[in-house]
Amino acid sequence: LAQAQLSTKAGVEGSLLGAYAMLAGKGYTRFAGPNNWVYGSILGGDANKGTDPGDYTAINPIQRYEAPATDGDINGSWNAKYEGISRANTTIRLATASTELSDTDKKRIIAEARVLRGHFYFELKKIFNSVPYIDETKDYGTGIEKVANTPDFWDKIEADFKAGMDNLPETLDQAGRVNKWAAASYLGKTYLFEKKYTEAKAIFDQVIANGKTTNGKKYGLVAKYAEIFNAENDNHEESIFAVQTSMNTGSTNNSNAWDDLNYPYNTGANGPGNCCGFFQPSFSLANSFRTDANGLPLLDGSYNTGSNQLVNDYGVESNAAFTPDKGNLDPRIDHSIGRRGIPYLDWIDHPGKDWIRSQPYAGPYSPKKYVYYKTQENTLTDGSSWTRGYATMNYTIIRFADVLLMAAEAEVEVGSLEKAREYVNRVRARAANPSGFVTKAGKPAANYVISLYNTAWTDKAVARKAVRFERKLELSGEGHRFFDLVRWGEAATELNAYLAYESKFLVTMFGGAKFTSSKNEYLPIPQTQIDIQGKDILKQNPGY
Amino acid sequence: LMLLYAVSTVAQDRKVTGKVVGVDNQGIPGVSIMIKGTRTGTTSDASGSFSINSKSSSDVLVFSGIGFKAKEVSVGGQTTLNVVLSEDVSALEEVIVTGYATTNKKESTAAISTVKAKDLTAVPSGNVEQQLQGRVTGVTVITNGQPGTSSIIRVRGFGALGGNEPLYVVDGVPVGSTDFLSPDDIESTTVLKDAAAASIYGARAANGVIVYTTKKGTKKARKLEVSYDGLIGFTDPNVAGAPKMLSPQEQADWTQQAYRNNAAANGTAVQYTHPQYGSSATATLPDYLYATGVGSGIRGSVDINALRAAYAANPGNTFLIKPNKAGTNWYDEITRVAPIQRHSLGFSGGTESSRYYIGLGVQDQSGILLANSFKRYSFRANTEFDLSKKVRIGENLQFTYRSVVGQAGGNNGLGIADSESEVLAAYRMPTIIPVFDEFGSYASTIAQGFNNPRNPVRRLMLNNSNDGNFNVNGFGNIYLEVDPIENLTLRSSIGGQYNNYYYKDYNYRYLGDSEPEASNSFSEGTGYSFSWVFSNTASYKLKVDKHAATIFGGIEALNTGVGRNIAGSGINPFSMDLDYVNMSVVQNPVVNSSLFSGVNFYSLFGKVDYSFNDKYYLTALVRRDGSSRFGANSRIGVFPAFSAAWRVTSEEFMKEIPFISDLKIRGGWGQMGNSNNVNPNNQYSLYASDRGTSFYPISGTNNGADAGFYRSRIGNPDAKWETAVTTNIGIDATLLNGRFEVVLDWWRKDTKDLLFQVPLPGVVGASASAPSVNIASMMNSGIDFQIINKGKLTKDLKYDLTWNSSFLKNEISSLAPNVSYFEGTTYRGISPIRNAVGQSISSFFGYEVIGYFASADEVKSSPAQDGAGVGRFKYKDLNGDGKITPDDRTFIGSPVPTYTGGVNIGLQYKNFDFSTYIYTSLGNKIFNMSKWFTDFFGTFEGSGKGVRAKDSWTPALGNSAQGPIWESASNLSTSGASNSWYVEDGSYLRMQNLSIGYTVPKSALAKLGLSRARISVSANNIFTVTKYKGLDPGVGGAVDTNFGIDVGNYPVTRSFNVGLNLGF
Structure with missing residues (x-):
């Protein structure tokens, strides 16, 4: 197709859809998926690579914070984000030049494209920090390769989301589009990352009060935690900005293709996917769900010590006897982590080692959140490729619980601790809904003890800790943790403690690994890009 | 013209008959007999006899036959001519x-x-x-x-x-x-x-x-005349030559050893955690590897009745796998002794004014891999008729049906060596797993602890056996030749090729793998292409005194092929019954199609050959091509060439040197173009839509998606031809009265304006193909050398010996400003290839292994290296900065052979002939990527491993170990980096053919009613001398910038044939 053919309304709309398609990193590395399972969750200590040492070895150094600048997947992630930016910029150019678009459509399309562009730059900012900022005025032949990388482009991200907030309608016919409130939520998130707490709070206040989804549902929390992770509920009231996925499209790339390896291993017909045992939740994450006698998390970090540690089946054969942990647990654990003896969605009880590719290497747990149900096989999965593991469950880039917790953070920082407590409790109240518990033989599958923070928050530091820990529990495995740790300045302490703990079990994986401050907060700028554009244009990140 | 014609027909014809014989007085068939200066001629028959109509007693008959010196005889008044031809010692007239x-x-x-x-x-x-x-x-x-x-x-x-x-x-x-x-x-x-x-x-x-x-x-x-040529034979898969794998007990023992090594490396207690080999230091093999419900090794008995019932209820998902304690030889299981037969019938004949050849051929060959086969049926009809003395019309026509089933590797099999094919699967499958389980189903890695290989016998038999893949091809041309005046020939030819292909591919659900194939699937596709060429040429021969010249010119138009393809695929039809499955009954059908319109060329060309007194020769030629492959800015290319030769032996002074029968010195210079390496769309900037990369379900549905667009190509309207400038200096010599012939060429080819897709920075949007621009350059040079020696050892024993030698040097001279290299494909995280300026194409790049770390102290005292540990690779700190970084990588070999050559030896003793042919390739390296799978415990831990495990690093072996310590770790210092340990010498020498034939003497033929009969036996690929450890050193690849990587090659192996050649 020549460019002229894309200047029609349908053409410009198609170009915009092309930009949406890149939310999923289509055609690029699995690492470029929207859920940041490697960069957000694995690097954040929610999970490890899983599987065995010799499989997808490129992740080995990355999860040990030894990522080489020459790594092809990191380069692929860079390319995927810029492909998205390029498509957004192309759309803006086409829309601006098009004579066939109504002003309303033109305004909307440009605003949608800007929100998408803002998202891709937000991703680049989180992952690489310092990158070239390219808008619609630069392209091949007009100096695009001469734009140097810089960490200073928060203002431009703000501007894109602001434009979205100002120019997009509240609702649209097609649920997959970003609307005014998605842009607003993202703007709030941007302010939060910039530590502009007052501005963030102001935005979040509006979002929480007035926000609605593109398909017109007032923002709220779904009743049961598990309902968030169920394709049948896609585009629910908690879904602020989601990557739409689908089957029967002629390509598995339109499903959750970035997660196709992230299923338990060797399950046969008893379990979902086929493959490949990646993305196994960490010991530390599992222990984090321990609650005290009051049903509150162990904010002092003692969850990794003594009897607070979860009883697990590490080193236990599947045909040997095992009794799961009997202690107090946050019920979200069994929506977030597959573990022995607990029903694995509507499949069978997780059999432990039989479903783990190499338990000595990667531990006893399986991923669970974005896994499809047995009843959904072939109706909400795409079976047209080599594995069954192509779910069609929207990944939510921003969900309402995330907004509540971000708002809580802002409230803590501006000093309104009780407002923060209210938001956190709203999230916890949903988690505590007993009808949402995982059950076995009609009874809760484990000893779930969870309660709200019933005592007023008076100490800012304690409140901050509680909010941050809630974020860890609520959003585990959803690709946020590492970026949160980095912006909080906690990455080195938290992650070195994580490595020290995990490497007691997973020696081959983590023995000798360490997180280096002022280096590992960001990934290296891909060497390939430096080679192409020149060292004077692209400066490598510190420490690499 | 008509007048001349009329006159010549009234001239008095006279029949001249005779026989052409050799010095042995045997009749020579197939000798061409022409009346000099005319196009009238005939050919001697099987007994050497001929008959020709002569028009005048001044006619001179020219007798020429392949392998004989031409002879001219004046007809004079004779009506019977017996001519003796002597053998041509120089073959210069060929x-x-x-x-x-x-x-x-x-x-x-x-x-x-x-x-x-x-x-x-x-x-x-x-x-x-x-x-x-x-x-x-x-x-x-x-x-x-x-x-x-x-x-x-x-x-x-x-x-x-x-x-x-x-x-x-x-x-x-x-x-x-x-x-x-x-x-x-x-x-x-x-x-x-x-x-x-x-x-x-x-x-x-x-x-x-x-x-x-x-x-x-x-x-x-x-x-x-009817000829039959046939052969029948078989190919042996060379099971003995396949890489040796650990036996079940050895694999178990080495697994426990790896656990000990892991524990030592990590300073922890040993845990024997393999689900099959027991939890003690001494490995034992279980009684069952798997019984549905229990995935890990079972010691003792199983509830066979319950399993039988389960199998009856759900055969696809019930398995009972016993270990094959003797060990399965998977390479043996996936291969077979493969039959081959080929039969050709040739019918040829003619009249005074026509000739024809009809060929019928069939070849039916099985591959050594199961369910791999090749079939070709061909029909050829070539005819030519004289419409008059000066006008000829002819045609060549061929129809071919060709079927190749079970071929692996990209580009029609070219890419097999670096594909993870079923040959690699045979190495990766642990020997303890049997081919079939106790219920007769295929057994596989559903049993725990063997990682993810898939039973390759199952894959080949189930997924290839019912497949079909063929093309039907019509090819040919029709031409008209006219001689309007003496020595001028005009020729017009129109030709083309039509190709139609079809394939169907069935793949079956199988749940017995650790990574099962969950669906039945079916795909089929078809397409056609049509190409044509229309050429018109004129050739004029001129001879004035000692000056001779041929002037040749032409005009040509062609299209490289227009066509369309369509392909569909889908899964899980109600039944996989072959009579039922089609694209209408599958679920989730996906159909793709494409079209192409070929590249048009319009060309003018001319050539002048001039010679003086058979002593000096000059040739000048030029071609001007216009091609739609390039943008309007640079569509036209002009390619001139000049060459000259001096026939030294025509000089008087050379007559004094009798051992030099003929000597010619040649030299040439010229330019040639290449336009293959660029997409015809390179001239355009384009957008595209693609289900996999630009569709999006914007409406929020879980079913179906909407089309989106993306930029697919950035155009370069200025791209033009690549130009190769070549220089050639050569010598042709015939020595010792034809006993030796020598051809020697030194050549150099510099290709400039090479089309190179200068890598685009990611910020541009990496889904767009970078434009090809004329920027790179490449140098090739070499020496070609051929010696032919033939003669008689005794009266009855003749020999001939041909030795072909080629030396090649290849080097990338430049790529683009600031671009010094680009990389090849990544294999399991390893990028072994770097195409770099100053190196040959497809050079291997990586760390240089200088040994293994002998101790923790050595690790500490050596340059810092990621993943370093005792028994792991120790890399060379090339830049001496005290740490091993990507900057310490270097070029570690090239797959381009520096020398290739062949020797053919033929002997003829009375009616027996013997010939052998030896080929050699020297100086090429192979990156043996298959070792990544077989020589490390930690690469897909639990899968099949090779016997080199037994020579993996131990303190005692030290640097003489064959590989690093046997352990789970997989990192830069073990399996995770391209390094010199993978690179092996790929030089080899192979005896490719040895054959002995017996020709039935002419005396006996008559009784049989035959004019020719020969029976032969031959063996091919008899032996290969090489240091290469893989299956076969003939390691190619699908693309030039990425070859020489062996992930599991399809070997060239020994075959034996019996052949029969008959003439009627």
Whole structure:
């Protein structure tokens, strides 16, 4: 197709859809998926690579914070984000030049494209920090390769989301589009990352009060935690900005293709996917769900010590006897982590080692959140490729619980601790809904003890800790943790403690690994890009 | 004209009859007898007899036959002529077909090689191009053992970064591939190597031109001659030569050893955690590997009745797997002794004014891999008629049905070596797993602890057995030749090729793998292409005194092929019954189609050959090509070439040196073009829509998605031809009265304006193809050397010996400003190839292994290296900065052979003939990627491992170990980096053919009613001398910038044939 053919309304709309398609990193590395399972969750200590040492070895150094600048997947992630930016910029150019678009459509399309562009730059900012900022005025032949990388482009991200907030309608016919409130939520998130707490709070206040989804549902929390992770509920009231996925499209790339390896291993017909045992939740994450006698998390970090540690089946054969942990647990654990003896969605009880590719290497747990149900096989999965593991469950880039917790953070920082407590409790109240518990033989599958923070928050530091820990529990495995740790300045302490703990079990994986401050907060700028554009244009990140 | 014609017909005709015999007084069949200066002629029959109508007593008859010296005899008043021809010692008169024209060895000023027809048929292959290996100097051939595979054929090096296939011309029609040809139909094969020879093909000549001419028959009144050539035999898969794998007990023992090594490396207590081999230091094998419900090793009995019931209820998902304690030899299981047969019938004949050849061929060959087969049925009809004395019309026509099933590797089999094929799967499958389980289902890695290999027997038998894949091909041309005045020939030819292919592919659900294939699936597709060429040429011969000249010119238009493809796929039809499955009954059908409109060429060309007194020869030629492949800015290319030769032996002073029978010194310079390596769309900036990369379900549905667009290509309207500038200096010599013939060429080919896709920065949007720009350059140089020695050892024992040698140096001279390299494909995280300035194409790049770390102290005292540990690779700190970084990588080998050569030895004793052919390739390296899978415990831990485990690093072995310590870790210091340990010497010498034949004496033939009969036995690929540890050192690859990687090659193995050649 020549460019002229894309200047029609349908053409410009198609170009915009092309930009949406890149939310999923289509055609690029699995690492470029929207859920940041490697960069957000694995690097954040929610999970490890899983599987065995010799499989997808490129992740080995990355999860040990030894990522080489020459790594092809990191380069692929860079390319995927810029492909998205390029498509957004192309759309803006086409829309601006098009004579066939109504002003309303033109305004909307440009605003949608800007929100998408803002998202891709937000991703680049989180992952690489310092990158070239390219808008619609630069392209091949007009100096695009001469734009140097810089960490200073928060203002431009703000501007894109602001434009979205100002120019997009509240609702649209097609649920997959970003609307005014998605842009607003993202703007709030941007302010939060910039530590502009007052501005963030102001935005979040509006979002929480007035926000609605593109398909017109007032923002709220779904009743049961598990309902968030169920394709049948896609585009629910908690879904602020989601990557739409689908089957029967002629390509598995339109499903959750970035997660196709992230299923338990060797399950046969008893379990979902086929493959490949990646993305196994960490010991530390599992222990984090321990609650005290009051049903509150162990904010002092003692969850990794003594009897607070979860009883697990590490080193236990599947045909040997095992009794799961009997202690107090946050019920979200069994929506977030597959573990022995607990029903694995509507499949069978997780059999432990039989479903783990190499338990000595990667531990006893399986991923669970974005896994499809047995009843959904072939109706909400795409079976047209080599594995069954192509779910069609929207990944939510921003969900309402995330907004509540971000708002809580802002409230803590501006000093309104009780407002923060209210938001956190709203999230916890949903988690505590007993009808949402995982059950076995009609009874809760484990000893779930969870309660709200019933005592007023008076100490800012304690409140901050509680909010941050809630974020860890609520959003585990959803690709946020590492970026949160980095912006909080906690990455080195938290992650070195994580490595020290995990490497007691997973020696081959983590023995000798360490997180280096002022280096590992960001990934290296891909060497390939430096080679192409020149060292004077692209400066490598510190420490690499 | 009419008048002249009328006059000549009234002249008094007189019949001259006779017999042509050799010095042994045996009749010589097939000798051409022409009345000098006319086109009237005939051919001697099987007994050497001939009959011709002479018009005048001043007529001179010219007798010429292949292998004999031509002889001229004046008719005078004779009506009976018995002529004795002596054998031609120099073969200088041998006619060489050069595409548009013919020349002969004596007059040629260019670098041209020919291949004997019988050399093409000596080894039965599915694709005649394979037989050029070692037969032609200056041609690199890398092939594999798949029947019907494509091969890497490179004439004089690798001229460009891609698209280096030579141009094939069959009967004047350019084609992309010669796989449709039946070798028995081929009369002659000529390889045009330098510009002086090839530039007449202009923009498509830079990679050399290979010209095939098919059999034509001869003009004379004679009865039909029928020939039969057949062979029948088999190919042995060479099971003994396959890499040795650990036995079940050894694998178990080495697993426990790895756990000990892991514990030592990590300073922890040993845990024997393998689900099959027991939890004690001494490994034991279980009684069952798997019984549905229990995935880990079972010691003791199983509830067989319950399992039987489960199997009856759900056979696809119930398995009971016993260990094969003796060990399964998976390579043996996936291979077989593969039969082959080939039969050709040739019918030729003619009248005074016509000739014809009809060829029927069939080849039916099984691959050594299960369910892999090749079939070719061909029909050829070549005819030519004299419409008058001055007008001839002729045609060449071929229909071919060709079927290749079970072929693996990209580009029609070319890419097999670096594909993770079923050959690799045979290495990866643990020997303890049996082929079948106790219920007769295929057994596989559903049993715990063996990681993810899939039973390759199941994959081949289930997924290939019912597949179909064929094409039907019509090829040919029709031509008209007119001689309007004496010595002027006008020729017009229109030709083309129509190709239609179809395939169907069934894949079956199988749940017995650790990573099961969950769905039945079916796909099928078809497509066609049509290409045409219309050529008009004129040739005028001039002889004035001692000056002789041929002036040749032409005009040509062609299209490389228009066509369409359509393919569909889908899963889980209600039944996989072969009579039921089609695209209408599958679920989730996906249909893709594409179209292409080919590239148009419009060309003018001309050539002048001048010679003086058979002493000095000059040739000048030029071609002007216009091609739609390029933008309007640079569509036209002009390619000139000049060459000259000095026939030294024509000088008086040389007559004094009797041992030099003939000596000619040649030199040539010229330019040739290459346009293969660029997409015709390169001139345009384009947008595209793609289900996999730009669709999005924007409406929020879970079913279906909406089309989106993305930029797919950034155009370069200025791209033009790549130009190869070649220089060639050669010597042709005939020594000792024809006992020796020597051809020596030194050549150099500099390709400039190479089309290179300068990598785009990611910020531009990496889904767009970068434009190809004319920026890079490449240098190839070499020496081609051929010696032929023949003679008689005794009266009855004749011998001939041919030695072809080619030396090649290939180097990338430049890529683009600030671009010094680009990388090849990544294999399991390893990028072994870097195409870099100053190195050969596809060079291997990585760390240099200087040994293994002997102790923790050595690790500490050595330069810092990620993942360093005792028994792991120790890399060289090349830049001496005290740490091992990517900057310490270097070039560690090249897959380009520096020398290739072939020796052919023929002996003839009375009616017995013997010949052998040896090929060698020296100086090429192989990156043995298959070792990544078999030589590390930690790469897909639990999968099958090779016996080199037993020589893995121990303190006692130290640096003489074959690989690093046996352990789970997988990192830069173990399996995770490209390094010199993977690189092996790929040089080899192979005896490719040994055959003994017996020709039935003429005296006995008459009784049998035959004119010719020969029976032969032959063996191919008898032995290979190599240091390479993989299965076969003939390691190719699908693209020039990425070859020499062996992930599990399809080997060329020994075969045995019995052949029969008959003439009626």
